[in-house]
Each structure stands twice: as C-alpha cells, then as structure tokens.
C-alpha cells in the first residue's frame with residue numbers, strides 16, 4: 001500500500017509543528033526540506049520524532065563522496081527515517097552514502113533524486129538530454145547499482161523505473177495534485193504532475209504532497225481526500241493518458 005508524505009515547507013518551526021499536530025493521526029510521514037531545516041535546524045527533526053512521526057529529510061545531498069558520507073552519518077544520527085541525495089552526484093558519492101547509512105544505527109532509507117518534478121524536457125536539454133524518461137531510467141539504474149533503496153521521480157516515470165529495476169527500487173513521487181489538469185492549472189511550479197490514483201497505479205510507493213494539503217482550509221480533510229483517491233485507485237486507471245500531464 002502506497003504511503004502519503006506531507007511536505008512541511010514552512011519558514012518557522014512553530015508553523016511546521018502546528019501543522020504536524022493538525023495532521024497527527026491522519027498521516028505517518030512528514031517531510032522536512034531545505035526551507036524548514038535551514039530555518040529551524042536539527043531540533044525540528046527531534047520534535048517531529050517526539051510526536052511519533054516518521055521523518056523524511058529531503059536535503060538532496062550533492063557533493064564529493066567524503067562530504068556526503070559525513071552528511072548521511074549526521075542525518076542518521078538525528079534519527080531520520082529516510083533522506084535524499086542527487087543521483088547525478090556519481091557512483092562513488094552514492095556508494096559512500098550507502099555505506100554511511102548501513103554503518104549507522106538507524107540506517108535511514110536512501111532515495112536518489114533523478115530529475116526534479118519541476119523540470120521539463122526543455123530543462124534537461126541543457127544537460128544534453130531531452131528524453132526525461134530515459135534520463136530518469138539511467139539515473140535510477142545507477143542508483144540501483146549503488147545499492148540505494150529507491151529514487152525520486154515523477155509518477156509519469158514510476159512504471160518505467162519499477163519495470164527496469166524489476167521492482168527492486170522504491171519510487172517516491174512528488175508533483176501530486178488531486179485535480180490533474182492538462183493545461184497545468186493548479187500545478188504550481190511542478191511540471192511533471194499526476195493525480196494520486198495514477199501515481200498508485202504506476203507503482204509509486206510514496207506520494208509526497210505539500211501545498212495542496214498545508215495550504216488547504218482543512219489540512220486533515222485534504223489528507224483524507226488524497227488517501228481516498230489513493231485507496232480507490234483501480235487497475236483500470238493505469239492508462240498513461242489518465243490522470244497525468246507533462247508540462
């Protein structure tokens with residue numbers, strides 16, 4: 001069963017904790033990203049853990065292997081359950097991260113970011129690749145070879161990653177919106193977007209949702225709406241043209 005992760009993108013710990021208490025009991029996972037961690041520091045991780053929540057630390061490490069090894073060790077010591085690094089950091093960096101995770105007491109799950117969901121083929125063309133799915137697949141392969149647990153991609157590539165890795169890599173998909181609209185309305189700054197049912201039918205294991213929940217009038221009700229859509233995902237909804245658009 002796929003799990004929902006709530007992205008707590010706030011500038012102050014108090015706001016994040018207020019939201020965490022509001023959604024408590026509705027979701028097991030929260031995501032602490034660059035904005036919150038930079039503002040609030042490691043203490044906010046401890047606070048979330050004390051509330052009984054699982055913490056996904058989404059700092060997307062991308063540096064030389066020795067530095068990333070140390071960063072993963074530090075994050076593991078904070079007690080995070082999952083963290084991210086960039087797949088494009090190279091094989092040695094990914095392996096250093098894995099070694100640090102495996103030798104830590106907590107061994108957090110490691111997910112490699114393939115192509116950010118805010119990027120389109122126009123963006124990746126600057127990196128010499130205009131086939132987003134192909135680039136996601138290649139970066140996912142490298143992540144799998146380095147022994148990582150999974151990758152971050154959009155729901156549009158989840159099926160490809162699952163098939164290519166023979167189900168070995170878990171898929172974590174941000175860019176999830178309830179009302180998937182072909183003209184991109186409601187997508188905010190996300191380019192590769194899908195609705196929850198589509199993500200689940202494509203094999204996504206973790207769906208990350210921020211603003212549609214944290215910006216809702218009733219965040220707990222919004223979480224329930226996402227969970228209902230995930231639970232209702234039937235096999236008939238898996239056609240590529242349903243529930244997805246590609247900006």
Ligand SMILES: O=c1ccn([C@@H]2O[C@H](COP(=O)(O)O)[C@@H](O)[C@H]2O)c(=O)[nH]1
Pocket residue numbers: 007009031033058113115116117118152153174175176188190208209210211212
């Ligand atoms: O490729 C990526 C990797 C990470 N994210 C993060 O997910 C959430 C999405 O928030 P929304 O408000 O639902 O758009 C956000 O914290 C990003 O940092 C991503 O969107 N895409």
